[in-house]
């Protein structure tokens with residue numbers, strides 16, 4: 001088997017449970033299925049099935065929404081006209097940046113300002129077919145409310161008859177997962193810088209009572225100067241302090257023991273996932289990786305971590321503190337940012 005097929009298989013294993021469930025639903029319902037579109041549809045436009053073509057056809061955008069903006073509110077107070085609703089016609093479409101399970105992402109240029117950004121295009125019919133409306137709305141709400149240098153910004157969203165569009169910050173170097181596969185594992189200097197940035201992002205999210213719930217290298221994008229940004233808030237949730245969650249979600253290698261045991265959990269599941277990520281950045285593969293889901297679960301539940309001899313004492317210490325079986329014993333994000341492994345490597349970033 002060539003290395004690219006191996007990579008694809010590995011990638012398949014790492015799909016979020018959300019995607020697996022959606023695909024399973026698709027198989028069980030023997031698609032194409034008839035969807036009770038009217039009842040479930042959150043959109044005002046009609047719900048014709050989406051096109052799978054490679055280009056985006058410019059259907060009339062009569063149902064566009066406006067980018068939420070303070071200017072809109074204050075504009076009204078000052079009697080200034082609010083910004084024009086966005087539509088696909090406002091953009092020149094550039095190269096395709098990638099393809100997710102539920103959409104394609106393009107590099108686009110805003111015609112009026114020349115601003116370059118990433119545009120994620122999703123078919124409404126698919127969102128409805130996989131019953132993702134609620135999740136999609138939550139993702140947009142959460143991501144719109146965020147402002148942190150290590151979180152991908154969502155500038156706005158609009159829709160037309162067939163599709164929804166998310167206008168995002170463009171991260172030129174793509175997924176950390178691809179870099180890890182092509183140039184990883186990373187040395188302590190590079191890995192510590194990545195871990196610091198994600199700890200900072202998680203600290204911000206947790207302060208806002210948001211749990212990401214799907215941290216993994218596929219959901220981290222790389223921008224200029226090795227700045228990395230957490231993306232994909234499809235599984236994120238606002239979780240008021242003291243409230244515990246039970247939904248099993250995430251990606252198998254990154255699941256925490258409390259999630260696997262269907263116990264209540266909180267933002268400490270992200271702390272566990274950061275432990276798995278740190279290990280994967282340093283070693284090249286996640287700590288509990290096995291051929292089957294069952295074996296992986298077994299190793300997670302036994303907290304069976306094996307470190308190669310080459311791994312430094314400092315990073316071993318940090319990973320062990322992140323991967324504590326008992327969530328309440330896991331290290332805080334603020335302490336991660338002050339950990340000796342980080343401090344020792346910081347001067348070389």
Ligand SMILES: Nc1ncnc2c1ncn2[C@@H]1O[C@H](COP(=O)(O)OP(=O)(O)OP(=O)(O)O)[C@@H](O)[C@H]1O
Pocket residue numbers: 016019097098099100101102103104105118120152168169170171172174175218219221232234
């Ligand atoms: N803001 C962005 N800047 C640059 N490239 C991006 C951006 N967002 C996504 N991409 C690229 O497009 C690809 C697809 O992204 P998308 O968010 O649709 O899917 P995904 O995260 O891989 O999967 P899914 O959300 O379906 O689980 C990504 O793998 C990435 O390479």
